[in-house]
Amino acid sequence: MNSPIAYLNNEFMELKDAKINIVTHAFNYGTGVFEGIRGNWNDQSEQLYIFKLEEHVERIFNSAKIMRLDPQITKDQMCQILIELVKKNNYREDIYIRPIIYKSSEIVGLRMHDLDDDFLAYIVPFGNYLDPNAGIHCGVSSIRRIDDSMVPVRAKVTGIYVNNSMAKTEAVLNGYDEAIMLNMDGHISEGTGENIVIIKNNTIISPTAADNILEGLTLEAVLEIVKNHLQINIERRSIDRSELYIADEVFMTGTAAHVTPVVSIDKINIGNGKPGLLSKKIQEIYFSIIRGENDQYSKWLKKIY
Numbered sequence: 001m002n003s004p005i006a007y008l009n010n011e012f013m014e015l016k017d018a019k020i021n022i023v024t025h026a027f028n029y030g031t032g033v034f035e036g037i038r039g040n041w042n043d044q045s046e047q048l049y050i051f052k053l054e055e056h057v058e059r060i061f062n063s064a065k066i067m068r069l070d071p072q073i074t075k076d077q078m079c080q081i082l083i084e085l086v087k088k089n090n091y092r093e094d095i096y097i098r099p100i101i102y103k104s105s106e107i108v109g110l111r112m113h114d115l116d117d118d119f120l121a122y123i124v125p126f127g128n129y130l131d132p133n134a135g136i137h138c139g140v141s142s143i144r145r146i147d148d149s150m151v152p153v154r155a156k157v158t159g160i161y162v163n164n165s166m167a168k169t170e171a172v173l174n175g176y177d178e179a180i181m182l183n184m185d186g187h188i189s190e191g192t193g194e195n196i197v198i199i200k201n202n203t204i205i206s207p208t209a210a211d212n213i214l215e216g217l218t219l220e221a222v223l224e225i226v227k228n229h230l231q232i233n234i235e236r237r238s239i240d241r242s243e244l245y246i247a248d249e250v251f252m253t254g255t256a257a258h259v260t261p262v263v264s265i266d267k268i269n270i271g272n273g274k275p276g277l278l279s280k281k282i283q284e285i286y287f288s289i290i291r292g293e294n295d296q297y298s299k300w301l302k303k304i305y
């Protein structure tokens with residue numbers, strides 16, 4: 001197997017050689033923005049499909065703008081670099097593409113201005129992140145999701161993920177698969193790398209940006225799927241913690257997690273403690289789309305081979 005290829009300092013190179021200096025600002029202070037983009041492999045058609053590439057690039061550019069980071073390249077150039085990187089790595093399995101725009105100056109000092117910026121990217125093979133079949137057990141975290149008045153939650157800032165990592169570790173050490181984070185008001189915000197959706201009386205409900213969620217591209221796709229294929233109402237509003245326990249179904253959405261049913265929260269079964277029927281239906285449509293089996297949604301996919 002060839003060594004994986006990464007992109008750093010405007011060139012492709014072997015991942016093992018893609019190193020940054022220990023004084024790098026982003027390494028010391030978390031001053032970078034990133035994306036997670038999936039390439040989904042279809043064994044039958046022997047094809048790799050990148051999901052919503054342009055939308056992810058749009059989001060990293062927005063993150064960069066908020067954080068006073070200059071991507072150094074255009075959106076089109078970034079898309080082309082990422083596609084070329086995927087081709088060079090030649091994976092024939094599910095992958096995760098990680099572009100980062102970061103403060104690359106080798107300088108000690110707290111600020112976002114008057115620093116150099118740079119762009120890098122790498123790819124890792126990436127199977128299931130959570131269990132989409134059996135569903136997952138979640139715990140409400142004692143660690144609150146940061147507020148937009150602290151660090152901009154719309155931006156995928158590398159440093160933010162200390163908050164999410166602490167919540168995830170607390171959940172896993174307590175025997176759960178994933179954490180559900182509350183915002184500073186005590187409303188439901190999201191998982192540590194996923195948005196959350198509840199279904200109650202044939203209505204699908206999910207929090208808005210006002211509850212400090214990262215505005216997920218998977219959630220956006222799922223809501224379009226629901227609109228097009230299912231007779232369910234959609235509500236975007238704040239959700240109370242107690243609403244979770246009496247929901248008919250709960251699921252999470254995310255690039256890593258796809259559509260993952262939640263079967264219990266704080267050791268209380270959701271519904272009958274099995275993945276819900278609507279969640280499974282939505283998941284089934286979503287999986288067929290991301291593996292290139294539904295022509296109606298080919299606009300979301302970039303074919304690699």
Ligand SMILES: Cc1ncc(COP(=O)(O)O)c(C=O)c1O
Binds near residue numbers: 191216255
């Ligand atoms: C904190 C957080 N919330 C939600 C999501 C889901 O977003 P998306 O569906 O765009 O991957 C992610 C993943 O990027 C995330 O890191």
